[in-house]
Amino acid sequence: MAPFAEPAAARVALLGTGTVGSAVLERLASWRGSPFAEKISLVHVANTRQSASDRSGLAPAEALHRLTLAPQRSSLEAVEAALAGEGARIVIDATASESVAERHAHWLARGIHVATACKIGQGTSLSRWRAIRAAGAAGDVGYGDSATVGAGLPLLRSLRELQTGGDRIHAIAGVLSGSLAWLFNHYNGMRPFSALVRQARDAGYTEPDPRDDLSGEDVRRKLLILARTAGVELEADEVEVTSLVPPELAILSRDSLDAALPALDMPLRERYAEAYKRGEKLRFIARLQDGRARVGLESLPHDHPLAGGAGTDNRVAIWSDRYRTQPLVIQGPGAGAEVTAAGLLDDVLRLSTR
């Protein structure tokens, strides 16, 4: 390379073209002609069914169309070959896939950066979290996880910066689910809760299976990521989780779920009525303190600091050495395609110049 030549654009593979993946493509397309676009070359796009690769770059606005025409079946084996070439290599994980998460450490070990919205990599078993951390450190590659908690809100970044500045994290508490925040901000006992769940799903706030939100599993993963980032290396089963999903709903296949959602209605109407009588609000809260972690629905006084916010707002309080009495509070939209895609692409831009 000539001494002052521009570095090659980072080569990017996007896995997942659903709610978040499509928004990533839209944001990339909106960068056309801007300096951001020059930093990134999209060379591979895949969902579960198909994949399309082009070494000279796929136009983001046409990527979904290229995918429908692609003769190539989707295979995770193809990702490395598709990324081969000069410049930084980055996988964007916009799936909710166990098999994609299982490969994060592998890609890092091969010198490929990973930017992920999926929490299964860092938010499930401790051994997988450690494998990802170790592979990233050994390969001097980056793992972009901003979108995994708070859909890109500066939560993980703040925890890391506080610790880099010498603080110990004492406790974390707050609303970590955008869909549950939206549900409890809108539920007033009049419309059935199940109807609101359908609306949150259709707006793209829930996980592909909304039971992952309602059961507290998604919040468990986020709390595990926050706790581990704060130096509290918990195993998944060390988080006490109280689910909102009745057993008869939990056992159903995804295909039969929609019709059975009204099973949520009566128990939540009762919880709401009790809270209302006391002048309180229902909020789905995650708490970490003294190495103990728990997640579940709480009834909070209406003026409680964690009861505020609107829409899909996450609201998270962090206590540390410098924020000993009054916590640092971070609030903002915690779900939705656009903010999540923006968080992912912030990470991609950072990784592209590492």
Ligand SMILES: NC(=O)C1=CN([C@@H]2O[C@H](COP(=O)(O)OP(=O)(O)OC[C@H]3O[C@@H](n4cnc5c(N)ncnc54)[C@H](OP(=O)(O)O)[C@@H]3O)[C@@H](O)[C@H]2O)C=CC1
């Ligand atoms: N929605 C939100 O507000 C937020 C979501 N996230 C996370 O983003 C991720 C994606 O969520 P969302 O877009 O809503 O989910 P969707 O179900 O809309 O999209 C998932 C996509 O992943 C694809 N996919 C699944 N497995 C594979 C695989 N092995 N290889 C390639 N593609 C695969 C699916 O393919 P196919 O189309 O063929 O089914 C689909 O295109 C989740 O992990 C979620 O937790 C994080 C923050 C906020």
Ligand SMILES: N[C@@H](CC=O)C(=O)O
């Ligand atoms: N389903 C999640 C989406 C973001 O992680 C949520 O509701 O917070």
